[in-house]
Amino acid sequence: MASDGVVALYGNNNNAVVEPSSKPAAATFSVKVGLAQMLRGGVIMDVVTADQARLAEEAGACAVMALERVPADIRAQGGVARMSDPALIRDIKRAVTIPVMAKARIGHFVEAQILEAVGVDYVDESEVLTLADDAHHINKHNFRVPFVCGCRDLGEALRRIREGAAMIRTKGEAGTGNVVEAVRHVRSVMGAVRALRNMDDDEVFSYAKQIAAPYDLVMQTKQLGRLPVVQFAAGGVATPADAALMMQLGCDGVFVGSGIFKSGDPARRARAIVQAVTHYSDPEILADVSAGLGEAMVGINLSDPNVERFAARSQ
Amino acid sequence: MAVVGVLALQGSYNEHISALRRIGVKGVEVRKPDQLQGLDSLIIPGGESTTMAKLANYHNLFPALREFVGTGKPVWGTCAGLIFLANKAIGQKSGGQELIGGLDCTVHRNFFGSQVRSFETELSVPMLADKEGGSPTCRGVFIRAPAILEVGSDVEILADCPVPAGTPSITITSGEGVEEEVYSKDRVIVAVRQGNILATAFHPELTSDSRWHRLFLDMDKESHAKAFSALSLSTSSRDAEGRLNPRPLDLPIFE
Numbered sequence: 001m002a003s004d005g006v007v008a009l010y011g012n013n014n015n016a017v018v019e020p021s022s023k024p025a026a027a028t029f030s031v032k033v034g035l036a037q038m039l040r041g042g043v044i045m046d047v048v049t050a051d052q053a054r055l056a057e058e059a060g061a062c063a064v065m066a067l068e069r070v071p072a073d074i075r076a077q078g079g080v081a082r083m084s085d086p087a088l089i090r091d092i093k094r095a096v097t098i099p100v101m102a103k104a105r106i107g108h109f110v111e112a113q114i115l116e117a118v119g120v121d122y123v124d125e126s127e128v129l130t131l132a133d134d135a136h137h138i139n140k141h142n143f144r145v146p147f148v149c150g151c152r153d154l155g156e157a158l159r160r161i162r163e164g165a166a167m168i169r170t171k172g173e174a175g176t177g178n179v180v181e182a183v184r185h186v187r188s189v190m191g192a193v194r195a196l197r198n199m200d201d202d203e204v205f206s207y208a209k210q211i212a213a214p215y216d217l218v219m220q221t222k223q224l225g226r227l228p229v230v231q232f233a234a235g236g237v238a239t240p241a242d243a244a245l246m247m248q249l250g251c252d253g254v255f256v257g258s259g260i261f262k263s264g265d266p267a268r269r270a271r272a273i274v275q276a277v278t279h280y281s282d283p284e285i286l287a288d289v290s291a292g293l294g295e296a297m298v299g300i301n302l303s304d305p306n307v308e309r310f311a312a313r314s315q
Numbered sequence: 316m317a318v319v320g321v322l323a324l325q326g327s328y329n330e331h332i333s334a335l336r337r338i339g340v341k342g343v344e345v346r347k348p349d350q351l352q353g354l355d356s357l358i359i360p361g362g363e364s365t366t367m368a369k370l371a372n373y374h375n376l377f378p379a380l381r382e383f384v385g386t387g388k389p390v391w392g393t394c395a396g397l398i399f400l401a402n403k404a405i406g407q408k409s410g411g412q413e414l415i416g417g418l419d420c421t422v423h424r425n426f427f428g429s430q431v432r433s434f435e436t437e438l439s440v441p442m443l444a445d446k447e448g449g450s451p452t453c454r455g456v457f458i459r460a461p462a463i464l465e466v467g468s469d470v471e472i473l474a475d476c477p478v479p480a481g482t483p484s485i486t487i488t489s490g491e492g493v494e495e496e497v498y499s500k501d502r503v504i505v506a507v508r509q510g511n512i513l514a515t516a517f518h519p520e521l522t523s524d525s526r527w528h529r530l531f532l533d534m535d536k537e538s539h540a541k542a543f544s545a546l547s548l549s550t551s552s553r554d555a556e557g558r559l560n561p562r563p564l565d566l567p568i569f570e
Contacts, residue, residue: 028435030435030456030521031433031434031435031456031457031458034433034456034458034518034521035430035433035458035459037327037330037361037458037521038326038327038361038362038363038394038395038458038459039326039362039363040325040326040327040328040329040362041323041324041325041326041328041362042325042326042362042363042366057365058369059369060365060366060369060370060373061366062325062326062362062363062366063363093429097365097406097407097424097425098363098365098366099363099429099430099459116431119429119431120429120430121429121430121431121459122430144431145430145431146430271373274366274369274370275370275373277325278323278324278325278346278370279346282346
């Protein structure tokens with residue numbers, strides 16, 4: 001692959017267009033993407049206490065997401081969901097050595113500033129929390145801390161990357177234990193990339209307009225044959241089989257939210273999902289690790305019109 | 316041609332395999348002990364060392380890995396791989412984690428701190444330039460990186476880097492945390508070689524500079540004594556690739 005043919009990303013070269021000069025030169029986009037690359041082939045687990053974080057680390061999670069409530073509880077309790085208490089995040093950071101992520105509301109750049117000051121390793125600008133700005137996302141180029149954002153299709157993914165996201169996850173439908181939306185979103189992105197690869201270069205201009213994505217990133221995606229950042233699956237993964245399915249569909253790793261700590265035997269399930277992601281193409285190991293896990297989280301049927309769609313909260 | 320294994324439990328194994336492919340070498344993924352059979356050399360990639368240790372344990376990989384390192388075949392660890400190969404690691408999770416060992420040094424698991432302190436820099440690497448040509452510096456990408464605090468007498472230091480200003484003072488707690496000392500030197504070791512073990516705290520697999528991979532393959536050839544001519548990378552082609560631009564547009568690298 002000729003790397004010189006690749007179209008530049010913001011912040012990827014010396015004369016950074018966006019990063020203000022007051023920031024140390026070290027926070028390059030490649031360093032931000034780099035951590036996500038180190039998480040590839042891993043499982044990121046939602047935790048609400050330091051004990052759960054330790055359990056996740058013990059099971060082999062490659063990172064934890066520090067939350068006050070898992071998505072299933074946010075769904076059940078309703079109300080406004082906000083950033084977690086920094087004290088909780090600090091507790092969890094002290095408890096484990098693996099990277100700690102935390103969620104900020106979409107568009108709430110002050111929550112993101114706070115999380116950066118607390119020293120989290122990744123910020124998830126998440127549709128699972130209530131929106132703070134219904135028109136704009138955070139300008140993620142302004143931060144040293146890297147961001148992960150959700151997407152439902154290629155256009156949305158590339159818009160987030162242009163805003164500075166260094167990692168992309170599918171939105172899925174968090175807190176439902178139902179993987180159908182996550183599969184839809186992965187298939188949508190992967191299918192669009194495959195179509196793009198076979199497209200004539202002359203058609204890319206119009207295609208970029210059609211999916212409302214920046215032309216240079218569309219072109220870069222075409223040349224790479226994949227998203228230009230790491231892509232994880234999220235939203236509804238509840239079993240080792242779900243996790244392996246997402247990997248076989250082409251994701252680089254998996255977020256598991258409510259699926260672990262809302263199940264019968266969290267420690268065992270966590271370990272099984274970690275193994276399923278590593279050995280995602282080995283059905284015999286998948287059969288072994290899927291056996292005797294106890295009760296999975298209760299799923300929610302998404303054809304019920306009363307179920308709120310978190311994924312549709314942002315564009 | 317040499318068969319290079321890449322430990323594919325978690326982390327940047329795809330990046331290593333692409334980097335090998337760019338210089339015309341096939342890398343094979345290793346997930347189970349029996350897949351180590353028939354390999355000429357092994358790369359342990361970057362990733363979360365805690366996670367990789369857990370996964371290696373689930374499938375009982377540690378004895379096989381130790382045996383592989385013991386045979387004297389070339390082994391290269393980047394970042395998490397460096398931690399794996401070290402005889403002693405500090406700053407680990409409570410209860411510690413299992414290591415392969417073999418490299419006589421003390422590693423601090425997360426010397427440079429959390430992700431907001433991750434950085435990239437130009438490292439001075441005279442030995443690498445000497446052996447593989449190109450510029451006397453290489454681009455070092457440090458992601459929540461470890462660093463080598465002490466090395467044994469057999470260990471050759473290939474690169475060090477200044478401790479960035481603002482790095483939280485590192486307290487070296489040995490054993491049960493009885494004796495504590497603060498790491499006070501202003502430079503820290505980030506790349507070493509001991510016999511056929513190569514270790515880097517940074518990630519050459521995330522850059523387009525393939526000299527580290529070539530160096531590793533050359534170790535492989537040295538260890539075989541007879542030269543493999545299969546790798547027909549002539550000296551002139553290497554010189555031509557000597558990078559003139561200080562910062563090429565090479566990330567992200569995916570294939």
